[in-house]
Amino acid sequence: MNFNPFTPTFGTSPSHPVGREEIIADFRTSLHQGPGAPSRAMLLVGTRGVGKTVLLNELEDTAREEGWLVVSETALPGLTTRLNDEHLPALLASLDPHPTTRRITGITAPAGLGGIRSEVSPKHEPKRGIRGQLTTAAGLVNHGILITVDEIGRATVEELAELMAVIQHLFRERANVAIAAAGLPEEVAALLDHPGITFLRRANRRILGAVRREDAERGLADPVTTAGAHWEDSALRAAVEATHGYPFLIQLIGYHAWNAAGGVSDGDAVAIDGAAAGNAIERAAVELGNLVIEPTLARCTALERAFLEAMALDDGDSRLADLITRLEKSPDTVSQYRRRLLDRYIIVATGHGLVRFAIPGMREYLRRSSEHGPLPFW
Ligand SMILES: Nc1ncnc2c1ncn2[C@@H]1O[C@H](COP(=O)(O)OP(=O)(O)OP(=O)(O)O)[C@@H](O)[C@H]1O
Ligand SMILES: [Mg+2]
Incomplete structure (x- = not known):
């Protein structure tokens, strides 16, 4: 039988998602609480495979359960154009059962024989800008509008800045709008340095990490x-x-x-x-x-990888002092690499001068790959 109840595929929601209940509950509360509730702007940060996309899906489901409408996007180039030309016109059309006005312009045949000539003109102009369309939509909805943006990062910083400016404005006008964005730690860190992204910096940031034992068991x-x-x-x-x-x-x-x-x-x-x-x-x-x-290793520089390989010699936490000796580099250089790896959640600091691998199995992987290359052909 081919059925398997597990989903080891990125971006695919599991049948039984676990461990993020508190975040989801906070988000739901914020929808009830009204404009100004902090969790109406959420920023999910976490390493690959930690469940950012799945959690965004769960937040979307939560919003729908509360009667909210959802616009779901990924921060690929063209984000603002897609919002402006596709999602928001579609949203407005769904909100208004009569998106067009029919104006009788003449009668060319006896009525009843279908001879009424009419002109159909859209009530909502397609290019009114993100802000205009969102404001109109927010005024028409019963509950609210949630916008989710997955995989935020440097590649779309200008477009994200534009979107955030609009959301910030709507927040200020106390519109019933919420935003949830998600990205990898290094991308979010780079993004938050951008002056146009201040709004996102103030968002309710949730760092996704391990789930508890009982959650993993469930x-x-x-x-x-x-x-x-x-x-x-x-x-x-x-x-x-x-x-x-x-x-x-x-x-x-x-x-x-x-x-x-x-x-x-x-x-x-x-x-x-x-x-x-x-x-x-x-x-x-x-x-x-x-x-x-x-x-992850492929995106490391040679020295970063050397740092990780030096760590892999230890069975538990690694002491920075040992790494300095093993790498034969200055303490400053080693600290710099430590910082870069910490920022990308590849390692974690476990105490003063101590670091540990953040991704399960990385130590074993590095040990294996340094022990043997591919099998030679016979
Ligand atoms: N809460 C959860 N409970 C159980 N499994 C989960 C949970 N969240 C995610 N998963 C599983 O983990 C895998 C990765 O999830 P997801 O694609 O959401 O990660 P991600 O953080 O978005 O990764 P990426 O950075 O590559 O986009 C998937 O197979 C998904 O089914
Ligand atoms: Mg994802």
Whole structure:
């Protein structure tokens, strides 16, 4: 059977999203509270695969449940044009059941035979600008309008600045509008330096990280239970630990565990045992390496990578003093690289002069790749 209740694909909402309930509840409260509630402007920041897109989807669902209308966008070039020429005209059209006015301009045949000549003219001019259209729409809605912008970053800084200026204005006019944006840490950091983005800097910033153990457990167990199967206790415990609370790993491990256990066939409930969990944990590590760790390392400079490789020699946290010795660089240089890696959430500071890998499995990945290259052809 091909069915698998897990979704290890970027941008795909899982059947059982876990761990972001507090943010969602705050957001819902802000919709009730009215203009001025802080969570009506949310900025989600987090590393690849931590669940930014999924959370934006959940915020959109929450807004719809509250009767709000949603405009969902990604910060790709052309953002403001798409809003102005497509989304907002469509939004206005949906708000007004009679988006055109019909004016009788003449009668050319006996009425009743369809001879009335009329002219159809749009009431809402298509190019009234984002601000004009949003203001009109905000005045027509029963509840409010949520705009979400995924993958914000440097590439669209000018367009984002333009959009934020409009939103800021609507906030000031106490319109029922909310915004939720999401981006990678390094992109958001670069963006917030831009003077036009002040509004976003003041937004309610939520740094997405690991989910709690009990959430990871629900994330692994609930889809399986719902599908009529179950985990053996020790298998579930091992799988939960191997996720490290990283949402993408919940889906990857769950997906492979389900497959390794043979799925469920015709109501014949299958248990996921230790062997299936072990197999899944290994496969998930390889895929995480290919999909998250390798692309992250590919964007590091040679010295940043050397820093990470020097860290990989330690089994636990790394001491900055040791890294300075291993890298044979000045303390200043090493601190500079530490800062850059911290800013991108590749490492975290765990104490004075201590750092740790932020992405699960990166240490093992670096160790593996320095041990062996590809197999030679025979
Ligand atoms: N709350 C959650 N509970 C369980 N699984 C989740 C949760 N959030 C995300 N996931 C899963 O994690 C993976 C990554 O999610 P998502 O695409 O939202 O990450 P992202 O932060 O947007 O990544 P990127 O930076 O690449 O855009 C997906 O497979 C998704 O199904
Ligand atoms: Mg995403």
